Amino acid sequence: MTAQFHTAFQDFVADAQWTPAWLKGLRQRSYDRFVEQGLPTRQDENWKYTSTRSLSEASFGLSRKTEISNIVVDRLSVKDSSRIVFVNGAYKSELSILPDDIEVSALNDVLDDDQDLIQPLFDEEGDSFTALNQAFFSTGVMVRVKKNSIVKKPLQLLFVQSVEDAPSMVSPRNIVFVEGGAQVKIIESHFGQTKNFTNAVTDVFVKDAAHCQYILERSIGNETRYVSKHCFHIGRDAQVETFNLALGGRLNRSHLEFRLNAPGAYAKLDGLYIARDDNHIDNVTEVMHLSHHTNSAQLYKGVLEGKSRAVFNGRITIVKDAQQVDAQQLNKNLLMSPDAEVDSRPQLAIDANDVKCSHGATIGQIDAQELFYLQSRCISREDAKRMLATAFIGDVVGRISGTHFTKHVQDVLQSFGGARN
Numbered sequence: 098m099t100a101q102f103h104t105a106f107q108d109f110v111a112d113a114q115w116t117p118a119w120l121k122g123l124r125q126r127s128y129d130r131f132v133e134q135g136l137p138t139r140q141d142e143n144w145k146y147t148s149t150r151s152l153s154e155a156s157f158g159l160s161r162k163t164e165i166s167n168i169v170v171d172r173l174s175v176k177d178s179s180r181i182v183f184v185n186g187a188y189k190s191e192l193s194i195l196p197d198d199i200e201v202s203a204l205n206d207v208l209d210d211d212q213d214l215i216q217p218l219f220d221e222e223g224d225s226f227t228a229l230n231q232a233f234f235s236t237g238v239m240v241r242v243k244k245n246s247i248v249k250k251p252l253q254l255l256f257v258q259s260v261e262d263a264p265s266m267v268s269p270r271n272i273v274f275v276e277g278g279a280q281v282k283i284i285e286s287h288f289g290q291t292k293n294f295t296n297a298v299t300d301v302f303v304k305d306a307a308h309c310q311y312i313l314e315r316s317i318g319n320e321t322r323y324v325s326k327h328c329f330h331i332g333r334d335a336q337v338e339t340f341n342l343a344l345g346g347r348l349n350r351s352h353l354e355f356r357l358n359a360p361g362a363y364a365k366l367d368g369l370y371i372a373r374d375d376n377h378i379d380n381v382t383e384v385m386h387l388s389h390h391t392n393s394a395q396l397y398k399g400v401l402e403g404k405s406r407a408v409f410n411g412r413i414t415i416v417k418d419a420q421q422v423d424a425q426q427l428n429k430n431l432l433m434s435p436d437a438e439v440d441s442r443p444q445l446a447i448d449a450n451d452v453k454c455s456h457g458a459t460i461g462q463i464d465a466q467e468l469f470y471l472q473s474r475c476i477s478r479e480d481a482k483r484m485l486a487t488a489f490i491g492d493v494v495g496r497i498s499g500t501h502f503t504k505h506v507q508d509v510l511q512s513f514g515g516a517r518n
Contacts (some may be wrong), residue, residue: 099132101156102229105266108159109233117208123219127231134225143352146408146440147379151322151347157266157294163187165259173255173288175505180253185293186236186267199248199281200241204270207239215239218272218300226324230298234270237297240283242307244276251282251501256297258289258321271299275307277332282310282499290318297325305332305359312502314342315349316513319374322348329354334361340497341368341397342506343378344513350379357384357391366395367496371513372405372437379408384424386415389449392423398493399430400486401437412444413456419449426456431489433463433482483514 106128110116116124136153137144163184170192174180179196181203182189188203195201208215220227238254256269275281287295303309315323323346329337343349349372355364370378384393399407409428430439441458463485471481494510497503 099135101153102131105158106232109235119212119216120208124232126221127228131225131228131232134228136225143381143410147348147350147377149348152294155264155292155294157264160185160187160261160265160267160293162259162261163189165257167192170255170257173257173286175251175253175284175501177501178251178253178284180255181238182255182257183236183269184257185259185261185265186269188236196248196250196252198246199243199252201252202239204237204239204272205235211239215272226296227298227326230268230270230296233266233268233296234298236267237270238272240271240273242275242279242281245278247279248281251284251499254283254285256285256287256295258291258293258295260291261293264292264294266294266296269295269297271297273299273301273309275301275303275309277304278306280308282502284312284314284502284505287315287317287323289321292320294322295324297323299325299327300330301327301337302330303332303335303337306334307332308336308338310338310498310502312340312342312497312506313351313353314506314509315346315351316344316509317346317349319345319376320347322346324348324350326352327354329356329364331355331357331362331364333359336363336365338365338498339367340502340506341366341380342509343368343370343380344509345372345376346378347375348377348379350381352381352383354383355385355393357386357388357393359388360390362388362391364393366393366397367493368395368397369490369493370397370399370407371510372399372407373402374405375403376405377407378405380410382411384413386413386419386422386424389418389420389422391419394425395427396493396496397428398490399439400433400490401430401439402433404434404436406438407440409439409441409443409458411442411456412446413454414446415449415452415454417448420451422449422452422454424452424454428458430458430460431463431486432460433486
């Protein structure tokens with residue numbers, strides 16, 4: 098199941114610009130580990146409801162085409178924001194608008210200069226997709242937000258795919274450092290209507306008393322594959338606020354891990370996923386309360402149409418002696434079609450006795466009476482269903498902080514809905 102990556106790896110390591118001396122051994126060990134583990138199967142508990150067949154049946158080469166118009170980039174960008182743009186994995190400085198108040202570098206530009214900082218971040222024991230990313234990564238950013246600084250403009254990490262002759266694989270690696278007392282807003286965007294495969298890994302370190310708002314969005318085509326792992330390391334009295342938007346995709350899977358490491362750490366996890374046709378969207382959230390007096394709250398909502406399928410796999414872990422923890426989790430799903438399917442698995446693992454926790458899930462269909470009422474007002478059945486779906490997702494979209502992000506997400510949702518017609 099991993100043979101289709103072999104030629105691409107040989108071509109990749111032969112290109113010296115992506116393999117500084119200190120990385121050669123790591124890349125080879127990571128690729129060997131990926132081959133040994135193979136792609137996950139349904140026997141893996143975390144992949145019980147998601148198949149990797151769409152990956153095992155395809156061959157992915159290295160990306161060659163890196164051109165895209167300014168008009169497309171501007172349309173996908175957050176208004177009044179800084180941005181760093183990648184097209185099929187290639188950094189495009191001429192399309193980027195770098196910020197003045199934070200340090201942002203394309204990762205491949207700092208692999209040698211910041212070896213001592215970057216090297217310890219790689220995981221020698223992670224899952225197969227992490228290993229695959231470490232073997233192939235050649236794109237992504239390193240962001241440094243200085244202590245006590247307040248970054249005024251949002252920063253967008255914009256990954257755009259353009260159509261190539263054959264499917265390719267892109268492996269972004271992003272590293273974000275938010276120093277103590279700093280405040281920053283970041284949006285990581287993935288767009289494309291291709292047959293490509295994106296395998297992304299991101300680490301976000303939010304130090305004591307810092308605040309980071311992080312939006313992850315993927316609006317991708319019916320043949321596009323996307324897998325990612327994001328890990329948030331949250332310090333004392335620090336806050337992380339996330340919104341996870343997943344639209345479309347043959348395989349569209351995100352795994353968000355939150356490590357609340359010290360008292361006062363707080364994580365807010367909101368998400369929205371919309372699947373149609375035969376899309377498959379898989380959301381994994383893992384919140385680890387590793388200290389007393391830590392809090393988390395999450396709300397994920399999904400809307401499913403056609404023969405689509407979605408998975409929500411949320412786990413909250415409270416370790417021994419992590420007392421005075423408040424952890425809330427809720428997943429709600431709306432089925433717009435009798436052929437759509439959702440598997441929801443909210444989970445709690447608690448090893449402390451002075452905590453306040455809740456978790457739950459709902460799966461339902463359009464209310465027939467509400468639909469009839471709208472139709473009786475001369476609203477077509479399809480328009481009525483759209484109105485009810487919009488009302489269903491309204492509260493989770495309304496939880497996004499900042500009008501810049503709210504407007505952008507609404508525009509992306511409108512574009513995704515409009516593309517259907």
